[in-house]
Amino acid sequence: MAATTATIVLPGDLIPQDALPAPQNKKKVLKLGPGLRQTPPTIISASIAGALVADARKGSAWIETNSGRYTPTANDLVIATIASSAGESFNCTLTPHTPTALLPHLSFEGATRKTRPILVPNSLVYARILTASTQVSPELTCVDASTGKSDGLGQLKGGMVFGVSLGMARRMLDRRNGGVVVLEGLSEKMGFEVAVGRNGVVWVDANEVGKTLAVGRAVQEVDELGLGEKAQRKLVERVLRGVA
Amino acid sequence: MAPEASLSHLHRADGSATYIHNGYCIIGAVNGPIEVMRRDEMPEEATIEVNVRPAAGVGSPKERHLETLLHSTLRSIILTRNIPRTLVQITLQVRSLPEEDGTSGVNTSLTLLPHLLNTALLALLSASIPLRTILTSLLIALPTPTPKMKQPVPILSPTSTELFRTQPIASLHVFAFSADRKLLLSESEGTFKYAEWEEAYEMAEEVCCRDQGGVGLGGGEGMEVDGEEASANLEEWLRGVVRRKVEVEQRWRSAT
Numbered sequence: 001m002a003a004t005t006a007t008i009v010l011p012g013d014l015i016p017q018d019a020l021p022a023p024q025n026k027k028k029v030l031k032l033g034p035g036l037r038q039t040p041p042t043i044i045s046a047s048i049a050g051a052l053v054a055d056a057r058k059g060s061a062w063i064e065t066n067s068g069r070y071t072p073t074a075n076d077l078v079i080a081t082i083a084s085s086a087g088e089s090f091n092c093t094l095t096p097h098t099p100t101a102l103l104p105h106l107s108f109e110g111a112t113r114k115t116r117p118i119l120v121p122n123s124l125v126y127a128r129i130l131t132a133s134t135q136v137s138p139e140l141t142c143v144d145a146s147t148g149k150s151d152g153l154g155q156l157k158g159g160m161v162f163g164v165s166l167g168m169a170r171r172m173l174d175r176r177n178g179g180v181v182v183l184e185g186l187s188e189k190m191g192f193e194v195a196v197g198r199n200g201v202v203w204v205d206a207n208e209v210g211k212t213l214a215v216g217r218a219v220q221e222v223d224e225l226g227l228g229e230k231a232q233r234k235l236v237e238r239v240l241r242g243v244a
Numbered sequence: 245m246a247p248e249a250s251l252s253h254l255h256r257a258d259g260s261a262t263y264i265h266n267g268y269c270i271i272g273a274v275n276g277p278i279e280v281m282r283r284d285e286m287p288e289e290a291t292i293e294v295n296v297r298p299a300a301g302v303g304s305p306k307e308r309h310l311e312t313l314l315h316s317t318l319r320s321i322i323l324t325r326n327i328p329r330t331l332v333q334i335t336l337q338v339r340s341l342p343e344e345d346g347t348s349g350v351n352t353s354l355t356l357l358p359h360l361l362n363t364a365l366l367a368l369l370s371a372s373i374p375l376r377t378i379l380t381s382l383l384i385a386l387p388t389p390t391p392k393m394k395q396p397v398p399i400l401s402p403t404s405t406e407l408f409r410t411q412p413i414a415s416l417h418v419f420a421f422s423a424d425r426k427l428l429l430s431e432s433e434g435t436f437k438y439a440e441w442e443e444a445y446e447m448a449e450e451v452c453c454r455d456q457g458g459v460g461l462g463g464g465e466g467m468e469v470d471g472e473e474a475s476a477n478l479e480e481w482l483r484g485v486v487r488r489k490v491e492v493e494q495r496w497r498s499a500t
Contacts (some may be wrong), residue, residue, distance in 0.1 A: 006490060011378055012375065012376060037326075047376070048369075048375070049372070065372050066493040067259060067489075067493075068372030098277070134329075222496075226499055227499060228496060228499030231499060
């Protein structure tokens with residue numbers, strides 16, 4: 001985990017060619033992630049403030065920032081709240097005050113026209129975003145279309161949800177480079193289930209309210225204080241002493 | 245003196261900023277992109293809503309006027325077409341005004357405007373709303389020529405005390421510039437000649453925009469922005485604020 005000196009960009013800054021990954025061959029085009037926009041033909045500029053990150057291997061560049069509202073993106077794993085059931089699908093909320101996302105009744109494992117899942121309003125589902133665009137509301141799914149299996153997606157029963165920053169959610173999902181060891185540390189001594197949604201929601205279930213709260217609060221503390229690995233291990237020790 | 249700013253300190257808002265300068269303290273909060281009311285929905289653009297709340301009492305026509313100015317200025321820098329059919333809600337709460345604000349004998353909506361613009365921009369940056377460019381804003385006062393001083397020196401971002409002391413003020417100007425030195429807003433009041441306005445415009449441009457040259461990439465610029473350097477130039481100051489924000493966000497990388 002090398003602490004590289006980040007290049008800070010502000011909206012409107014032009015990104016010079018040498019700051020972007022060089023195209024290795026003609027077929028591999030440069031991919032622009034969040035916060036970068038292209039003005040044809042070759043001008044690339046930033047549209048949000050943050051640190052410019054370039055991945056030479058993938059040929060992509062984006063702007064890393066840890067603030068703002070979650071924008072639905074295809075293939076993201078999210079924790080959605082059921083708002084209502086209408087006709088063929090559920091209306092789900094990903095973030096407050098945004099148009100609801102659609103979760104069809106049939107996109108659950110083993111669901112057929114005769115046996116539909118019954119989810120009451122305010123139940124939680126762990127889902128994948130199928131399509132997302134600025135023009136239509138996002139569509140969710142809880143099943144892998146090719147295999148028909150749920151792969152861990154579906155309703156989340158019991159437990160509690162905790163809000164974390166979007167950056168923390170990304171770190172927890174990116175297991176290699178995220179630098180989050182608090183969950184591994186806690187799992188050595190106690191059993192619990194965790195689901196992380198890219199929309200900044202973490203669901204924890206440890207069968208006991210005290211333990212669930214301890215895990216969730218530990219994750220939130222790591223997020224708020226920006227703890228490193230050593231500090232996280234210390235926190236794990238403190239939390240385990242508290243619940244034992 | 246450079247303005248003080250802190251970003252993303254409100255938990256419930258998507259983006260927030262507090263801005264303190266010359267006795268003005270303003271809290272800005274941005275929510276967005278969120279669902280827009282049917283009535284205000286635009287099929288290909290985002291709707292922008294600006295609310296200015298005064299330090300005391302409820303809003304008056306003065307606040308409505310400021311909201312109109314802010315709305316049209318911010319609309320030109322927000323990439324509204326990237327987030328169609330949504331709402332970006334900007335709320336600016338004036339927390340405190342300098343004590344002499346009411347007694348300095350000048351238009352108080354003009355003295356407040358540059359601070360509101362800078363706060364709104366910081367809050368928008370904090371909320372990661374897609375922007376075309378950044379914006380920096382400044383107030384300039386031109387004192388009335390006296391027999392002693394035929395050519396009065398314009399005062400850059402004067403404090404209320406300065407305005408009070410250099411009575412009578414001939415004219416007040418508010419300028420807002422984008423990063424590529426384009427004029428986004430110019431509001432003036434009082435009696436002035438075109439040459440005087442142009443002089444004020446050039447002075448404001450010098451302070452708001454930094455020298456054209458590097459585009460802020462590469463390690464050329466200093467890592468730490470010290471007080472004097474930051475006060476000299478508003479764009480440099482803004483970069484310093486954002487750099488500190490990114491450092492706070494990325495501290496887990498270097499933490500042990």
